[in-house]
Amino acid sequence: MAPITTLHYLVVAAALFVLGVIGVLTRRNVVIVLMSIELILNAVNLNLVAFSRMWGNLHGQVFAIFIIVDAAAEAAAGLGILIAFFRNKETINVDEIDLLKW
């Protein structure tokens, strides 16, 4: 088999990214949409770390650490919004969160 190059890691990252995008665009359950966003962030992280190895410096890895920190903050805030909304409307479907619709 061919030796594993940076391109292999980029392909895996692209696949994860596209799977995350499909999840965000097509699912109705808000929690699963949030989990797909986490998939997208992980794909970006994998991309960054693969390039960090390619170029030989650690900027990619440090950026990946910041993205992980950011994902934690965003998950907390997003799930807080979800719980607050669930108390009002008792639903977790994205289609039914339409109070501001005209």
Place this chain on the structure above:
Amino acid sequence: MPNFIMSYLGSTVTPGQAGNQFWALIYVLIIFAGVSVAVMAMNWLERKSLAHFQIRLGPMRVGPHGLLQPFADALKLMLKEDIIPAEADQFVFWIAPLIGLLASFTVYTVIPFGPSEAVSDMNIGILFMLGISSLAVLGIVVAGWASNSHYPLIGALRSSAQMVSYEVAMGLAVVSAILMTSLNEKGTGTLSMIGIVQAQQQQGIWFIFKFFPLGFLAFAIFAVAMVAETNRAPFDMAEAESELTAGYHTEYSGFRWSLFMLAEYAAMIAVSSIAVTLWLGGWMRPFPNLLHAPAWDFIFSLFPGLTFGGLAAIAVLGTVRMPSHSFFKIQRFGLAAFAALLGFIALLLLVIALAGRSADASLAARFSEGIGHVYWFMLKVAVFMYLFIWYRATWPRYRFDQLMRIGWKVMLPISLGVLMLTAIVGVIIS
């Protein structure tokens, strides 16, 4: 292939460092067997100690003084009927004990029993241990949910909330110990477990005594947080029988329940090993720098044999004091055989210590040194295990809101303060 196997035998690094997968596998098997034996011994010790604390005798019938009770328990649990609740999610119900078990056993990869007696010395060792032990929370949450019943669900949510809260204080206490490893002339610390013990060796002081009382406070915070992390008394509200009908493992019966118990005891040994490695000098014998004459080395190398000799003497005493009735003939014989086994091990260890007396690199000397490292490590971990049992026997349970209040309002500020003070003192001193 034999070259590959033999090439490791003289080395001073762990099999992971040397890239020798065969010996790494051997070490993994030894650790697996050792932890299983240790869990059974802990089970027996806990029942007997709790009984003696409560002025009763505990299991006495299965073997001499109940020594074969864990085997009987294991056999019973394996033969029990495996009940799965009707509405439970089958796959998740099956996988939940496995998650906890995998998390609890994977941390043994980096536990250093000696400078080269570890499976692998990852250079992010302590980070790896903290991360993997935080995966055990997932097993509990999923177990409670998969049981499809409210007592387990509430117990699981409470248990995991408690574990997550005390993980924060644990992590900060660990960081303040890691800070102390950087007080060398290069100015860089290390996250590897073997490196931490070697930093204590080089600085000539166990980290529990360093910058007194800061090291001791960090150790105390970790010691309390690790009891809460493993859901043991006095923090076992989530699994106490009088409170929540056994919490998250209510619906698990037979072998699955024993997997949870195995994971719990293995996690106890793992976090005790972290405490021993970070603060109590790991595998080092007492006073390695102060009393470093070869005579003192020899005296301390006799300790493993003497310990087993003491245990053999206690077993002989038990044999002698057993009632001389024909009903007790088998038990008497069994205890005498056990005493003979312990005496044989003691004799073997003493012979190895005597043969390895000189400081050259002969086989006996290396064996004796390795045995010494493992012995002192296990002795310190055994002290912690006994403390776990002592806590359970002595202290009443915390109520859940008291527990969370302590975790967030007492432990977190204290550990933050200790961390800042350790950093300030470290910068001032260096």
Place this chain on the structure above:
Amino acid sequence: MNPAINTAVGGGMAPVATTFFFYLLGGLAIAGGLAVITRRNAVHSALSLIVTLLSVAGLYLMLYAPFVAGVQIIVYAGGIMVLFLFVIMLVNVETSSKERQFNRIWPIGLVAACTLLALFMSAFTKGKALFPDRMVTLAEGSNTQQIANMLYGEAGRMGPYTFAFEIASLLLLVAILGAVIMTKKKI
């Protein structure tokens, strides 16, 4: 010479069976991702996401990034996923797993995602000349030290990411406050 690069192979220890582990971990990650977006039950999705996160941590280890792998396991798999599981259990509506799982415009979403995938693939095939042949081997033993130098600065100067580090801590504080306030019953 960049101190991050270690010209010795693997930093003294040769990597073992890289191809096998890459395909195993990459396959597990993609399979987990597929399971996340297709499962009906939210807890199954969360467990699959945990599998994906752990495989990605393994891929980081293969890319000589042990610290990022450790942070990924502690923060993502041990923290964020516990949070997700808690919330799933709190908002567990029995009917939600029996309703329609995909929304009405799912074909359009699928087409858009496939277009994105085609874009990625064309970028990779056309830009293959940009990637150098040699895969650099980063020094694994001092990875934590070097990341610390970039985050905290060394020799008395600020590192390139010190300011960003402080801002990230502010971000976490804001997120904590936001989560606490949003979930209070009476503000």
